[in-house]
Amino acid sequence: MLELLAPAGSMEAVAAAIQNGADAVYLGYGDFNARRNAKNFSEEEFAAAVSYCHVRGAKVYLTLNTLLTDRELPRAAEFAAQASTLGADAVLVQDLGVVRMLRQVAPDLTVHASTQMTIHNLDGVKMAADLGMRRVVLSRELSRDQIEYICQRSPIEIEVFAHGALCMCYSGQCFLSSIIGGRSGNRGLCAQPCRLKYGWGGKADSYPLSLKDLSLAGYLRQLRKMGVACVKLEGRMKRPEYVAVVTGIFSRAIREDREPTPEEINQLQAAFSRQGFTQGYYLDNQGGHMFGVREEGKEPRELFAAARNTYQSGEAQRVPVTFYAMVRPNEPVQVGVKDPEGRVVTVSGQTPEEAHTRPLTTEAVEKQLSRTGGTPYRADRMRVLVEEGLSLPLAALNALRREALDGLTHARAELPQRRTGAYHPGARYENRKEPPVLTISVRKAGQVTPELLELGPALVYIPLEELAAHPELAQAPEGTAIGVILPRVAWDREFPQMLQQLEQVRALGVADALVGNLGMAAAAKELGFTLRGDFGLEVYNTQAVKEFKRLGFASLTLSFELKFPQLRDISKTVDTELITYGRLPLMLMENCIIKNRTGQCNCQNENVLTDRKGAKFPVVKAPGCRNELLNSQILYLADKQADYRRIGLWAQRLLFTMESPQECVQVAKRYLDQGDWSPREYTRGLYYRDVE
Missing domain, CATH: 3.20.20.70 (Aldolase class I)
Structure with missing residues (x-):
């Protein structure tokens, strides 16, 4: 089954994702991730999030997917080692310097290649595998035939974005925000200048760089059959209600092996969209129809109120468990519980007495043990032995059930035993003295x-x-x-x-x-x-x-x-x-904005995009009929x-x-x-x- 990976910008969003069926969440711990403006977790919050997720059978992925300077690496190494010790299941990276550092400080922590690494072909995936990575998040621009080609030949897992914002530029290759505004997308502080007005002929009168949000909600079964391991929802900057709505719709569709209903699609759009959704890249059908902007409308209060209710009013019983019970004369009652990973917790209670009126039955014991409401667990199977003619207060069975489940919760929250090491920058080389x-x-x-x-x-x-x-x-x-x-x-x-x-x-x-x-x-x-x-x-x-x-x-x-x-x-x-000289490349784009403008290929002519301040940015052809946006200066x-x-x-x-x-x-x-x-x-x- 497809793993569903949801965003978590806060502890409330963690609960929203998990209670609505996410198999994993990704979140930031420390200041070294691609959404530094999101609320990143403190050490205590991170530990609580990992415990919360692990108890409920979900994983936690740490985002460490930005470029770091030499002076930042030691601090990032501390965060990585702490996150590994606290039980993070994997870490997403962009910087190969971070990959090298992780081998030293957290050698047992699984590494995933972020979409910021711009991996978009099989050789890139194989290179990531050679670097020790276990999963690659592919570039969002790939069409389904290219995704399938990679999945069928990849030595490691493939993850794809399935819902949320689309960048105009290949992730990891965008310098627009840093060059014109000093806020780098590769450092987690993109100011999203692509969402502003630009235009041709000297007028900034349209939005040629603002793509609609991606949604592959209608292609989940296809993605699973292609061999995709995980589908990812974008949105760490968005509110918990949004996370709840989107995660719930995707989770139900995956679990029931179906595509979302028209009503669910409407809910996705109401939660957030930019004039609808696009599947243009996935369907290999690019063009002007893929563009849109955020239109401020009324908040979907009823939808969000219902969404809040999913994670504020109790537990979704996610974890199937098997209960064991044995009620025999002259022996303390035994109750055990086993989770899907094989952990077993056994507790014992009082000795049953001889029944004078209504003896205890197997059905009665099963009924009491199955009352797991308010916990993350649901009784999936029962293995109960009750000998005849015995009596036991139902309250005693309830207490044993609670004690066993509490013990299981403790066991599921136990931290993994992992190696950690010190970060060693290594020997420094003297800089060259001769001129370049x-x-x-x-x-x-x-x-x-x-x-x-x-x-x-x-x-x-x-x-x-x-x-x-x-x-x-x-x-x-x-x-x-x-x-x-x-x-x-x-x-x-x-x-x-x-x-x-x-x-x-x-x-x-x-x-x-x-x-x-x-x-x-x-x-x-x-x-x-x-x-x-x-x-x-x-x-x-x-x-x-x-x-x-x-x-x-x-x-x-x-x-x-x-x-x-x-x-x-x-x-x-x-x-x-x-x-040291030239018009620096600001964007590498799969969607040809020159053709979108004129309806035909016009690469040989001069094409200049103007921003709202009058700055003029040349647009030139890149290999493969792609576009490159160059700096105005x-x-x-x-x-x-x-x-x-x-x-x-x-x-x-x-x-x-x-x-x-x-x-x-x-x-x-x-x-x-x-x-x-x-x-x-x-x-x-x-x-x-x-x-x-």
């Missing part, structure tokens, strides 16, 4: 000219599709290497073409591959490429650097969400790059070289996107201290300001 070499990445083959190559960059990265179409670019002057940029997203159905192109460029002598997603690493490595990590891998701390080194990466691009002092503090056990640091040359980099990278071939040469010369070019408007990015 220059690397260049382009978006179009035409940006690579003889004039650019004559400037002697150490590496020029060219997108796979462009390099395959222009094999002549594989040859470069001595001292300059050509590398290939792999797509950050490539579904399994896109892999055959990608592999063919990779083999083609490898045969041309190209030896370096810039990899921005775990799911692309194995293919490049098997073909003999040197792995170089791109910004999409989200390298945020020393432990992540060490983990990627262990995976065979020769160099890594450090996160552009870090400040210079934080970048300097990272111990660079492999060569590191930093983007150019990152420019040529006049700040003294600052970034001190942080121990191997390379600084110029990220060319919209530039003409002539502008590419101009910019490269400026970064080589040739000329005095500078952009009219520019930004320093996040390197000088704090990101929450």
Whole structure:
């Protein structure tokens, strides 16, 4: 049966989820999770939540799915070790540095790959398995055929989102909130700027980045048959009544092996929606019909009142138990209870007397033992032996039932015996003293000219599709290497073409591959490429650097969400790059907003999205007919070289996107201290300001 995983932003929401049939809840403990604005649990609350759930046969998953700095990792290690000791059943992660830390401090705690890891193909799932993870939460953009393909071949469990908010960008690849507002979605503080107005032609008059909420309520049986292990409900920021309504509807549908009724669908919409729901990604049917905004209406008071009643007025008897009883002459009465996991609690009471009027019967004993109302238990089976002619007060049987169930509750709440360890950051490496070499990445083959190559960059990265179409670019002057940029997203159905192109460029002598997603690493490595990590891998701390080194990466691009002092503090056990010029990528989108606007593919034309403040964001084509939203301003640091040359980099990278071939040469010369070019408007990015 599908596991149903519900959100819990508070202890009340835990009760709402569990009393309405959730098999597990996910919640935050400490400040290191993707919903830091939710009410995260204190140590006492977390312990109480775990006990509450375990007694009722449910699991608790800790969300530790944000990027952490070196200075934050020791504190996160404390939380993780405490959570493991307190009985958390698994932890969700994004940061490979956190994965490495968990092996030290909580080696027995199960690890799940968060959707923030942008795992969307089979190779990504296999990589997560190799890292020791037991489950992967797939990207929400995948269609059902791709989910099924992965499920049928995955070595570990697959979890999918089945209800709740949809991000416009692939989770883990969104930088819009951090770049324009200083609040990072990768750090758990997304300000949701995608829900604001934007538009084309210089007017912010629509909502082209605000998707309707996802609901796969009508596809639960299909998901189960495909091999999905767990369906996840989004909503840790939402109220407990919402959790109760949605969890109850999904739980009943799963338990009864049916789809929700029309009335239940209406209730889901009343609880929360953005102009209805969408299944566009799942059905592989994208377009403008998937978009909507939240319209403030009347609170569904009756629905929410009924929902509150489900978790405030008693216990749902979730746990089936078997009762045993033995009533024999001259022996104390024995009552035992056994739970589904095989725990047995036995208690004994007074010795029965000889009956003078109505002797005790098996039916009477079973009736008293089955009165489990007000507890999490329901009497599923009875094994009762009552010898004839005996008498026993019913109150005595009731007391034994209560004592046995209390003992079972205590046993079910017992903490697991797990190992914990100390967190050791490891030896630090001295930063490089020499200035960084220059690397260049382009978006179009035409940006690579003889004039650019004559400037002697150490590496020029060219997108796979462009390099395959222009094999002549594989040859470069001595001292300059050509590398290939792999797509950050490539579904399994896109892999055959990608592999063919990779083999083609490898045969041309190209030896370096810039990899921005775990799911692309194995293919490049098997073909003999040197792995170089791109910004999409989200390298945020020393432990992540060490983990990627262990995976065979020769160099890594450090996160552009870090400040210079934080970048300097990272111990660079492999060569590191930093983007020092360009329009930073803010969103990678599966739903083509260019086509949504015009009704046809228009990638070659200039497409600019305008926000409510008049800022203009270019939208460009990404591999696989996807969109990439670029920053409105150019990152420019040529006049700040003294600052970034001190942080121990191997390379600084110029990220060319919209530039003409002539502008590419101009910019490269400026970064080589040739000329005095500078952009009219520019930004320093996040390197000088704090990101929450």
